[in-house]
Each structure stands twice: as structure tokens, then as C-alpha cells.
Amino acid sequence: MKTKNRPPRRRVPPQDTAASPGEQTPDRPQLGSGPEPPKGLRSRMARGQGARAEGGRRRQGSRRESTVQRRLESNERERQRMHKLNNAFQALREAIPHVRADRKLSKIETLTLAKNYIKSLTATILAMSSGRLPGLDGPGPKLYQHYQQQQAAGAALGATEAQPEGHLQKYSTQIHSFREGS
DNA sequence: TAGGCCATCTGGTCCT
């Protein structure tokens, strides 16, 4: 599994909601754009879940058009939502230090690394402050207690990351493997 | 060529 420094991949251009059916890409058939149902819909229809959308009878043109229009608008919103999600992933990537800039982390790598980084930071801060956050009198001991409880719970479940140094170990191992490019 | 990763479409469900 390698996701190394890929150039930006050419993607099928987003469907323009204002575009005419003739401008649609041939490999991404749209709802109502042809006799062949969209790829993602075929299995659903095979299970009988898409029957309503397709309709057993021919619908009036205007009603069909409004249905198609709603679907296209919904697709556009979903694209925007996913773009926002990807922007958040990118921001998270940039917040994780010690990773080669030319090596783009996959989403799952980003989440895993971020989790271990946070945990290692938490353990480090607690160790350095002896359970008392700098500048805070109250929450420190409580935070430390909570953290210890979490660790104890993890240990009870047989988690390998029960020890604070375990997080740092994991994080270091991951960083090392990413640097190696493996 | 197989496997990993990703973008996109889609219908169902949840939320406001």
C-alpha cells in the first residue's frame, strides 16, 4: 500500500448542473441521461431498491426534469461537502509534524497518525506538568485522574497503548515508516 | 495485473 507523492490525478470533471445532457461525460451516465442506469444504481436496482426512482411507467417530462434537477443539485452539494471534508483532512495533515512534505499521507494514515500524536502529546504534557496544566489550578489533577482512568480502562481491555510511552512509541514507529516511504 | 486509494453518484436516514 503506497500512496507516494502522486501528481494530482485527472478527475472526471464535476457535473455542471446547468450543463446540457450532451455535455455529460460518457463514463458517468446521469440519471435519465440514457438507457443505461448509473453504475452505482445498478446493484441497488438489482436488489429492488431503485425501482421507485426509475419508475415502472414513463413519467411526464416536466416532472422527470425536476427530479433530475433535484438529483443534480444534491450531487453538487455532496461534492462540496466532500471537498470541505478533504480540506479538513489536508489541514490535519499539515498540523502533523515530522512528515516529509513530498509524501502525502492517505486519509487513514492521517487519522491514525494524528490520534497517536495527540495521545503522545497528552502523555508528555501530563508527565511534564505532573498532572497540573500550566497556569491552571483546578482542572489539572482532574485531567490527570481522567487520563489515568482511561489508561486503566484500556489496560483492562488488553489495549497495547495503555502506557503513555506506548503512544509515543507508536507515533515514532509510524513516523519512521513514513520517512522510509513504506 | 492486483491491490490500495480516491472521487463521484446515489438512495436512505437523520436533523433542523
Added chain:
DNA sequence: AGGACCAGATGGCCTA
């Protein structure tokens, strides 16, 4: 009611 969210399906791109 309409939008947000979610998960399944599909196909493209890339690397080993």
C-alpha cells in the same frame, strides 16, 4: 420540506 450526513457501488489512477 429541504439539506446534511452516511454508506454502498463503481470506475479511474497509481504503484509494486
